[in-house]
Amino acid sequence: MIFLLAWRNSWRNKARSIVIMLSVAIGIFAGMGVLALYKGMMKSRIRTVIDSEVGHLQIQHPEFKNDYHPSYVLPDGNLLLTRVRSLPEVKIAAPRSIVQGMLVTTTSSAGVQINGVVPELEYATSQLKQKIQTGEGFHPEKKNEILIGKKLADKMKLKPGSKLVLTFSDTTDNLVSAAFRVAGIYQSGNAPLDEFNVYLTMQALNELLLTGDSFHQISILLKNDEMLTKAGAQLQQLNPSLLVESWKELSPETDLMVNTVDQYSYIIMLIILIALAFGILNTMLMSVLERTREIGMMVALGTSKSKIFLLVFTETIFLTIAGTPIGLMLSWLVILYFQKHGLDLSGMGEEMLASFGFGTMIYPSFPGEKLFPILMMVIGTAVFSCLLPVIKALRLNPVEALKR
Amino acid sequence: MPKTVIDAHTISKVYNPDTIPVYAVNNVHLHLEEGEFTALVGPSGSGKTTVLNMIGGLDKPTEGNIYINEVDITKLSQSELINFRLHNIGFVFQSFNLIPVLKAKENAEFIMLLQGVKKKEREARLQQLFKEIGLEDKMDVRPAQLSGGQQQRVAVARALATRPRFILADEPTANLDSVAASKLLDLMEKLNREEYMTFLFSTHDQRVIDRARRVITLVDGRIASDTAAVSTEFPHG
Incomplete structure (x- = not known):
């Protein structure tokens, strides 16, 4: 019943919920887009290192x-x-x-x-x-x-x-x-x-x-x-x-770049999700404050604090998670297109890109391996976003709440 | 012999006790036995709702003890009080306070789910309750589609769903027209008569006062009159 109640509560103010879901979807889309671009650039760089610079392996004295x-x-x-x-x-x-x-x-x-x-x-x-x-x-x-x-x-x-x-x-x-x-x-x-x-x-x-x-x-x-x-x-x-070295040892700067960019990808995603978290927090806070009387009544009737926590938390999860598949699907479709047709970055400066060892045509790649950590980050965002609304809800005095 | 349900022993509620004390409730003795149908009346600010809140475990008295079914609820922690309310007390509020996103039957079922009542038992109880309140055909309707009187009857069904020891009703007819109020009182009287359910109302409404078998009048936080002989023996005092 808590889940049913949370689901229906999520749709009480449809416009507000849709705006939040779309924000999450766009945030995920943007994050996945950046991740895909980075992955494409790194794959292209690794390919260049292997295919036209050092090969997979080298043997020397x-x-x-x-x-x-x-x-x-x-x-x-x-x-x-x-x-x-x-x-x-x-x-x-x-x-x-x-x-x-x-x-x-x-x-x-x-x-x-x-x-x-x-x-x-x-x-x-x-x-x-x-x-x-x-x-x-x-x-x-x-x-x-x-x-x-x-x-x-x-x-x-x-x-x-x-x-x-x-x-x-x-x-x-x-x-x-x-x-x-x-x-x-x-x-x-x-x-x-x-x-x-x-x-x-x-x-x-x-x-x-x-x-x-x-x-x-x-x-x-x-x-x-x-x-x-x-x-x-x-x-x-x-x-x-003899000394046998792989491209990772022969081109350590490439390996370092791949690892660093991998970490940057998560930082970028985190920044996007933190920005989203404040939007979600605001929505949930409004939702809880609008329902002060109702939550007070639920506590008066015997709803435990853990159930109130679960209710607000589940509502936040619904709001956050509902936008995620939309964002993922949208990003997957767009990435699929550019994976096939390529993304021409010559406008950014061919020489500049070449000086870092990148070509101008990048083929973004959907970062499927990052899906699970990203989902965990999204859930983390929901947890973070629901903390203040949950605290507000748990601190409600039923007598005061029922007077409103 | 009737069983004592509520035994409030010299309870007071004082605001600003360290500066200028204001007594919302002052030294009230209240003793209710099973099956009573009692109205707590008095002018605004006389302390009716405060007494009801304290008896319902929503507020703690500054002084005195309240025994519900021989449990001193003033000694319970917040979480113990929540659990106590869930299993012992039914509430009916002035403005119905139904959850708008739940259907009528779900509002009553919600409280049974909190108690952990099994599905089969819940369904049987819901059928019985909605038959009793005369809204069997409105079980799947959202509160917004019900009239005020119907919503208050659903609130009564919700209060009864947990099989409480007694029902506290704060101004239950205040937002109802005379027909709806009369139907609601008929229902409460029927439950009192047939199921021996104990009711304690706070009310201004003469229609409720006229139906009550016992009327306790509060003035300035003190009991000014009580139409029944109030027991002065406090088994726990």
Whole structure:
């Protein structure tokens, strides 16, 4: 009967209840929208990190990351590469030679990371080919070609066909310089990486480094993201002395960003719900004060304080929860649309987004995994909102209340 | 031998006891036995409602004790009083005070649910009660669709639903026309006569006073007259 009474009380002032329910619905819609956008952005960022920056996993010499000395090649690299490719979880594995050096033109210079790659494998691993905006990319018959990022090209005023000189140390610590011609300019959507990474063929770089057919790194793409932990363990077993790292360790800033944004999502939702709580509190307070006499009568007849609490609490829950499915359904429909068609954020500034490693087209994703915590937060809001009205109701003196 | 239902022993209600004391009720003895049909009368401000509130456990006397069925209700805590009222006292208020969102039968059923009465028993009791008040055809109607007299009869059904030891009625006919008031009094008299239900009314209404078998007159918080011989023996005093 308390629930029936609470339900009917919720509809006593239909207009007021509908306004509150719609406020909750719009609040939930807005919150879910922000969460979906964040989730979409983070998914897109993770996808970019895996598909076009570091892959799922990388194997390298444990000392290599300390100073990037070219002598830290992978021991028996080609054998290891064959064994890595034989693992069922591995979709593609690409070798890379890496050295850090200077890129010099006639007018300026910049510090860069020089990546020696096997073009066909790199095109498949980091989608380098698709990122090329101007130029042809590596020509199979030409030797000293280089791909540079757009940001670096703009800074150094380089274009396809321009000449430049790379200077770096070889495995014997001698300085080596060689001239290259720009074969293409790529843009990855991560401006800081575009400014720092240049690509040569592995053969050209290894000749200068004196590393023969050795290389420093194997970049691995898996068949799906869920295989990360299992594949990581298997790769480590192939050679326990090598360093096997997942994208989370290779791009810790991305992992940190994902976790931080996850926490921000809850904070945003909390702020929305706190704002809503005051609206609900006001409505419930009005509802209780309008019914002072009735509540007084109920206490006079023998309704216990716990039942009065339950009544006001249930009414608040009804008001709050009733708007929730509307908000969730609305947000689900809108998110579904944008998940399919994408949300173009180019108006916010392409360069600004690129500097954080984001593309301009975001595909929001419904945060289904956050549904339960959000429902708990909504119930928490209802509890918070009903506290003052409940206290008012419980403090009613039936004699005074009946006089009104 | 009739059983004592209410035994209010030298009760007083004083406001501002530390500054300028105002006696709303002053040293009142009241003794009601089972089956009485009593009217508490007096001018406005004479203390009728205060006496009723104290006997009903809604207000505590500043001095004195009130025994209901041999339980001193002045010694009960707030939560014990709520439970005591639920199981022992039926209330009928001047302005009906039905819950507007509940149907007529649900208003009476609500109090039985608080008592934990089982569904089958509730349904049987509701049928019987609404037959007694003559509103069997209005059981599923909301209070707003009932006349004042019908609403007050539902309020009586609600008061009776808990099978109380007695019914306190505060100005029950004040908002009723003479036909409705007469029907309500007929009903109360019938319940008193047939079920031996004890009634204590506070009233200004001559129609009620005329029907009461005992009339207690309060003036300035004191009993000025009592048409029955009031017992001066207080078994608990």
